[in-house]
Amino acid sequence: MIGPSAAMAATVANAATAPAMNVAPAPTGPFPRGISEREIRFGIAAPFSGSARELGRQMKLGIDTAFNRVNDAGGIDGRMLKLFAADDGYEPSRTAAAMQQLYEKDQVFGIVGNVGTPTAAVAIPYALERRMLFFGAFTGANILRNDPPDRYVFNYRASYAEETDAVVRYLVKMRRLQPRQIAVFAQQDSYGDAGFAGVAKAFRAMGVNDSALVRLNYARNTVDVDDAVNQLKTHKGGIKAIVMVATYRAAARFIEKTRDLYPGLVYTNVSFVGSTALAEELKLLGARYASGVIVTQVVPAVSGYSSAVLEYKNALAKYFPGEAPDYVSLEGYVAANVLIQAIKRTGAQIDTEKLIDVLENTRNLDLGLGTSLGFGRSEHQASHKIWGTALDESGRFQALDLE
Numbered sequence: 001m002i003g004p005s006a007a008m009a010a011t012v013a014n015a016a017t018a019p020a021m022n023v024a025p026a027p028t029g030p031f032p033r034g035i036s037e038r039e040i041r042f043g044i045a046a047p048f049s050g051s052a053r054e055l056g057r058q059m060k061l062g063i064d065t066a067f068n069r070v071n072d073a074g075g076i077d078g079r080m081l082k083l084f085a086a087d088d089g090y091e092p093s094r095t096a097a098a099m100q101q102l103y104e105k106d107q108v109f110g111i112v113g114n115v116g117t118p119t120a121a122v123a124i125p126y127a128l129e130r131r132m133l134f135f136g137a138f139t140g141a142n143i144l145r146n147d148p149p150d151r152y153v154f155n156y157r158a159s160y161a162e163e164t165d166a167v168v169r170y171l172v173k174m175r176r177l178q179p180r181q182i183a184v185f186a187q188q189d190s191y192g193d194a195g196f197a198g199v200a201k202a203f204r205a206m207g208v209n210d211s212a213l214v215r216l217n218y219a220r221n222t223v224d225v226d227d228a229v230n231q232l233k234t235h236k237g238g239i240k241a242i243v244m245v246a247t248y249r250a251a252a253r254f255i256e257k258t259r260d261l262y263p264g265l266v267y268t269n270v271s272f273v274g275s276t277a278l279a280e281e282l283k284l285l286g287a288r289y290a291s292g293v294i295v296t297q298v299v300p301a302v303s304g305y306s307s308a309v310l311e312y313k314n315a316l317a318k319y320f321p322g323e324a325p326d327y328v329s330l331e332g333y334v335a336a337n338v339l340i341q342a343i344k345r346t347g348a349q350i351d352t353e354k355l356i357d358v359l360e361n362t363r364n365l366d367l368g369l370g371t372s373l374g375f376g377r378s379e380h381q382a383s384h385k386i387w388g389t390a391l392d393e394s395g396r397f398q399a400l401d402l403e
Contacts (some may be wrong), residue, residue: 012123032351034109039080040343040350043102045123046115046138047090051221052247054277059113059138060085061320062332068319069338077348081340084108090221090247095122103130110135110352113332114186117141117191118220128152133352136335138328139272139297141194149380152352154359156335156373156382157298160270164198164243165205166386167268167296170402171241172206175266179203181240183214185228185254187247192217195245195270212238218246223253226366231382232258241266248274252281252289259289273396275327275389283395290395295361297387299330300369301399307368308334327397337367338382 004016034041040233043061046056052278065162067081075081084106086098099122103109114123117139118162124144134153137144137183138159144153154190171177184199185191193213198212214235216228232239243250244260244267251273256266269278275295282290300306302313302325313325343350365373365382388400 006248011306015334023026029125032109032375035079035350037078037365039082039332040076041108042107043083043084043099043104043106043108043113044111044113045086045088045095045098045119046113048085048087050089050091051223051249052090052115052274054087055090055138055247055272055274056087058116058276058326058328059115059332061316061323061326062312062329062334063113063336065315065319065329066205066336067332069315076114076340076343077350078178081343086089088116090116090119092118092122095119096126099123099126103132109133110355112136112337113138115139115195118189120144122188124150124153126355131153131352133355135339136330136332139191139194140270141190142197143190143194145381151356153383154356154380155374157271157331158195158384158386159198159381160245160272161198161201161378162384163193163270163296163298163386164245165202166388166402167243167294167307168202169206170388171266171268174402177240177266179206179208180212181238182243183216183232183235183239183241184243184245185216185218185225185251187220187250188217188259189220191220191243191272195243199243203396218254222235225250225257228254229249229257229261231303233261238266241268241320245267246273248281249276251278252285255282255289255293256285266292266294268296270296271298271327271331275331276324276333277390279395279397282391287299287393287395291393293391294400295327295389295391295397297327297389298385299334301329301386301397302327302330303397304399306370309368311368334367334369338362338365338373 040384048056071080086101088094088098099155112135115138136156184196214216342359346355371385388402389397390400
């Protein structure tokens with residue numbers, strides 16, 4: 001198994017062998033790149049094709065909803081927010097070209113809502129070299145959470161380590177499982193590594209040796225889970241719960257192939273799985289596949305009545321009628337609103353350094369989530385809150401108390 005740091009190093013090394021990127025000259029005139037009297041341009045590099053495309057589509061949808069809402073009210077200091085998208089297919093080998101398109105062709109001011117961990121390993125160095133804001137990515141991996149933090153990288157969401165810690169404690173304390181009865185089903189890359197490392201860390205925090213922790217792997221952008229299923233079969237009745245660090249199609253396939261073999265098996269997923277897409281896949285298989293499947297979330301329940309969720313659902317219905325509320329688009333919406341609040345406070349003479357100074361001085365921001373958000377010079381993650389959800393037999397998410 002390749003560890004997170006090795007996986008990232010390999011990914012960055014691969015990116016380094018790609019064709020050389022010409023850095024566009026700094027824009028002339030009174031405004032920074034991506035900003036004019038009339039607009040501020042942001043970019044998102046995400047999968048809009050391939051097996052993870054729904055994650056990219058939903059993230060963009062949430063950001064667009066937030067941008068449309070502020071633009072309808074006259075923008076910020078008279079400037080409209082515009083989002084440009086580039087498709088990397090959730091393949092790191094395509095991420096540098098996607099970032100280059102956003103930076104050179106679309107001339108964006110900053111990046112918001114990029115999707116994925118292996119892709120972030122390429123996108124972050126690209127952004128850092130150009131001193132470009134990299135905000136609100138859809139990943140909980142530690143490569144975005146350095147200590148001290150990278151100046152230009154800001155996260156909205158809780159980390160995978162926090163998600164997996166919450167669910168391991170739930171399984172041990174609430175479901176009365178032994179740590180040795182918990183295994184990890186993980187994508188075979190830096191995303192899977194990050195989730196696996198989170199479970200191992202949770203074991204160590206409880207004083208449990210993590211050396212025997214079982215990892216069942218599958219390859220990114222595939223639904224080939226047969227090796228993982230066969231590996232599970234070699235553990236004769238010992239595994240009672242699976243912490244899944246996967247995307248929705250692979251997760252659904254794994255559940256499909258193991259549900260009848262292990263009727264009492266508990267399945268949990270980290271938020272990156274794509275909750276609504278996972279629910280849709282499982283509903284197609286039948287109620288018994290969906291019922292009881294757990295997903296940890298980094299936003300409140302979309303079925304709930306917190307003010308942030310109601311605002312989001314009203315805006316989504318207004319700008320994208322027919323689109324169902326979704327955990328991924330809600331995350332995009334919330335992350336975009338954190339950014340919008342900072343842009344408003346930065347003022348008309350905005351540039352990247354001023355915006356970062358404002359972000360680092362953001363404290364106790366209340367967006368109606370039920371938890372306050374904030375940053376600091378040594379804290380570039382706004383939220384540490386984890387919400388629990390579980391699917392019922394009809395494939396709808398219900399709130400689940402993790403403590």
